[in-house]
Amino acid sequence: DQQVKQNSPSLSVQEGRISILNCDYTNSMFDYFLWYKKYPAEGPTFLISISSIKDKNEDGRFTVFLNKSAKHLSLHIVPSQPGDSAVYFCAASVDDYGKLTFGQGTILTVHP
Amino acid sequence: DSGVTQTPKHLITATGQRVTLRCSPRSGDLSVYWYQQSLDQGLQFLIQYYNGEERAKGNILERFSAQQFPDLHSELNLSSLELGDSALYFCASSVRGQGGDNEQFFGPGTRLTVL
Numbered sequence: 001d002q003q004v005k006q007n008s009p010s011l012s013v014q015e016g017r018i019s020i021l022n023c024d025y026t027n028s029m030f031d032y033f034l035w036y037k038k039y040p041a042e043g044p045t046f047l048i049s050i051s052s053i054k055d056k057n058e059d060g061r062f063t064v065f066l067n068k069s070a071k072h073l074s075l076h077i078v079p080s081q082p083g084d085s086a087v088y089f090c091a092a093s094v095d096d097y098g099k100l101t102f103g104q105g106t107i108l109t110v111h112p
Numbered sequence: 113d114s115g116v117t118q119t120p121k122h123l124i125t126a127t128g129q130r131v132t133l134r135c136s137p138r139s140g141d142l143s144v145y146w147y148q149q150s151l152d153q154g155l156q157f158l159i160q161y162y163n164g165e166e167r168a169k170g171n172i173l174e175r176f177s178a179q180q181f182p183d184l185h186s187e188l189n190l191s192s193l194e195l196g197d198s199a200l201y202f203c204a205s206s207v208r209g210q211g212g213d214n215e216q217f218f219g220p221g222t223r224l225t226v227l
Contacts, residue, residue, distance in 0.1 A: 036218075042220055
């Protein structure tokens with residue numbers, strides 16, 4: 001039972017344009033959501049998070065949107081840069097527990 | 113650099129053997145998490161320790177065990193290894209053991225290959 005799903009295995013974007021990565025979840029108990037970026041042979045790097053009491057959180061070029069009714073979140077990267085090319089994972093947790101449930105990841109490629 | 117260290121970086125061993133993976137959390141972090149990333153399963157939560165005590169368990173096999181020591185470093189012990197245990201094992205740490213605003217910071221991982 002995959003509680004966090006990233007339905008797009010890959011995304012290709014031109015440098016300077018917007019990258020939009022999507023994530024859906026099924027567990028209504030999730031109330032904290034995170035995005036991680038991962039390069040090959042490295043551990044995931046925390047990017048941005050959002051609590052379920054918010055619907056938007058921004059940090060520089062990264063914005064995460066949360067639609068609780070649709071159980072959907074998205075990560076917007078504007079403008080996209082070649083250095084953003086990596087695998088992006090969304091993750092979710094239940095407030096009472098620390099463990100993260102991860103999606104399968106989306107490979108983002110930003111072309112110069 | 114996340115501040116989380118893991119050793120060894122690579123480990124090659126044979127079926128039936130036992131190995132120990134080590135993790136040092138970021139300074140000040142009390143909680144340690146272990147995750148397994150295999151090719152077909154993605155990142156899967158194994159177990160969490162908070163300030164020396166087990167806090168949560170995921171899909172961890174009985175052949176696997178972990179502990180967190182008084183200095184807060186943690187070890188993951190994998191025994192009776194099988195080919196299917198080959199994976200990347202990540203350790204993560206966070207300040208608290210629960211609650212929102214509790215981002216986890218990941219180490220570089222240990223790549224285990226069982227031959």
